[in-house]
Amino acid sequence: MKTTPMSNTELIVVTDRIPLVTEVAQAVGDPQGIVVKPLSAGPRMGSLNHCLAALEANPGCVLLVDAETDANAALGLVQSIFEHKPTPRIFVVGRTGDLDLILRAQRAGASEFLTLPLDHKLLLEALHRLSRRLAPEAP
Secondary structure, eight states, X not given: OOOOOOSSEEEEEEOSOHXXXXXXXXXXXXXXXEEEEEOSSOSSGGGHHHHHHHHHHOTTEEEEEEOSSOHHHHHHHHHHHHHHSOOSOEEEXXXXXXXXXXXXXXXXXXXXXXXXXXXXXXXXXXXXXXXXXHSOOOO
């Protein structure tokens, strides 16, 4: 699968855990066009307006919601975002092996579930799948 850099993609990490932002930046590596930024609010319902504003302000951004510490709050946030602005630009990140969490994330509206620790290739593949979903269909 193609893992070349994507243009103009902001990966906005919705977390209270600063080490996760660093882990995401390391997983992205140094492809041109992908910028990792933390959101000023963590994965809880009070962050809804911040997340919606980020999606509205930057059509090329992807929200990466941290479900590691409080999965219920994170998935509640994902569901609320999706109810206000249905979008495939929401990814959830959590520990591997929790099949219930993966299913709940998808039902809440996340288009991807990524496992910790993050893998460079899998992260870029998820971003490329999203890019293909968002690309206009050829005439």
